[in-house]
Amino acid sequence: MSQAIDNAHNDHHEPSMTVKTIWLVFWILLGITVLDFVIYFMMPKSGFRNFIFIGFGVVKSYFIVGFFMHMRYEKVRLMAMIILPMAFVLGLIAALLYEGGVWSLTKWME
Amino acid sequence: MSDTAVFNAKSPWSGGKSPFAVSPGKLMMWVFLLSDAFTFSSLLTAYGCQRFLASSDTAPMKWPDPSVVFNHFPFLHEHLPLLFVSLMTFILIYSSVTMVLAVEAGHRMDKKSVLYYMFLTILGGIAFLSCQAWEWTMFIGGTHEGGIINGVQVFGANLNVNQYGPAAFADLFFIVTGFHGFHVLSGVVLNIIIYVNVAAGTYERRGHYEMIEKVGLYWHFVDLVWVFVFTFFYLI
Numbered sequence: 001m002s003q004a005i006d007n008a009h010n011d012h013h014e015p016s017m018t019v020k021t022i023w024l025v026f027w028i029l030l031g032i033t034v035l036d037f038v039i040y041f042m043m044p045k046s047g048f049r050n051f052i053f054i055g056f057g058v059v060k061s062y063f064i065v066g067f068f069m070h071m072r073y074e075k076v077r078l079m080a081m082i083i084l085p086m087a088f089v090l091g092l093i094a095a096l097l098y099e100g101g102v103w104s105l106t107k108w109m110e
Numbered sequence: 111m112s113d114t115a116v117f118n119a120k121s122p123w124s125g126g127k128s129p130f131a132v133s134p135g136k137l138m139m140w141v142f143l144l145s146d147a148f149t150f151s152s153l154l155t156a157y158g159c160q161r162f163l164a165s166s167d168t169a170p171m172k173w174p175d176p177s178v179v180f181n182h183f184p185f186l187h188e189h190l191p192l193l194f195v196s197l198m199t200f201i202l203i204y205s206s207v208t209m210v211l212a213v214e215a216g217h218r219m220d221k222k223s224v225l226y227y228m229f230l231t232i233l234g235g236i237a238f239l240s241c242q243a244w245e246w247t248m249f250i251g252g253t254h255e256g257g258i259i260n261g262v263q264v265f266g267a268n269l270n271v272n273q274y275g276p277a278a279f280a281d282l283f284f285i286v287t288g289f290h291g292f293h294v295l296s297g298v299v300l301n302i303i304i305y306v307n308v309a310a311g312t313y314e315r316r317g318h319y320e321m322i323e324k325v326g327l328y329w330h331f332v333d334l335v336w337v338f339v340f341t342f343f344y345l346i
Contacts, residue, residue: 016217022207029203036196036345040191060337061337064206068210068330068333069331070327077130078137082144088148093158104163105168108166
């Protein structure tokens with residue numbers, strides 16, 4: 001059993017992160033955060049701006065999960081097991097935001 | 111019978127080795143992080159729901175604009191929205207980088223570098239928590255002018271009422287950033303335990319530094335959650 005664990009441990013190390021990649025990802029994340037900052041002050045508040053911020057958040061999470069958490073170098077089954085269930089969250093977001101909008105029209109009527 | 115055995119031996123699921131090509135400990139850390147992601151998603155979605163609820167024209171109280179609430183910076187008296195929280199984001203991203211560098215040094219079995227980068231990671235975590243403590247102090251203390259809520263002068267914020275807007279605003283701020291801060295605190299404690307173990311040579315004797323990777327996964331997850339807390343509480 002411990003032999004098997006050691007094998008599993010050694011298997012996935014061939015394609016790994018180099019120090020250069022790590023710093024590149026850092027600069028990308030920092031760049032996106034700075035861009036967040038710039039857009040916040042340059043663009044008037046709007047739904048489109050919120051959309052940009054959420055899009056940037058998704059891009060940042062791609063770099064954090066993919067590179068820092070090493071997900072890009074893992075087996076596809078592991079990626080699927082961890083990432084696909086997050087689809088439930090999309091359902092939750094759709095349902096609760098819709099409900100919130102409906103409540104905002106009905107709750108304050110009286 | 112023997113045919114079946116040969117066929118099974120080719121399948122990654124036939125046993126003997128992990129089909130995910132990671133150790134059980136790392137796999138369980140991933141599963142835990144998935145469940146934790148569900149928890150944070152629920153909290154952030156509840157925030158969105160409450161915000162939509164306060165969005166109609168007939169709502170008695172408007173949801174406050176973050177740039178009006180979070181516009182303080184230590185030692186500066188001007189109103190500087192987003193600046194302090196961007197600094198916190200930078201600190202957390204940087205501590206994530208030092209964590210990856212510690213993992214990378216672990217692959218090379220370089221104990222001295224691991225210790226150095228783990229130390230920087232712990233420092234980053236403590237710096238972030240200090241910033242959050244300051245942020246909470248400002249939020250709870252409020253401004254000199256305060257605000258009029260339901261005809262009553264209110265200063266600062268607590269769980270029942272706050273000067274900024276609906277009670278749910280402060281409640282969600284406390285639970286979401288508090289829960290995230292508690293994760294950071296747990297991460298710092300784990301990092302300190304790992305640091306002591308590295309210094310004591312535990313992983314050197316074990317032959318690999320995989321424990322750093324497991325705790326690293328948790329630490330990056332905390333960073334990941336902050337990306338979304340930052341987006342929904344401060345940017346939008």
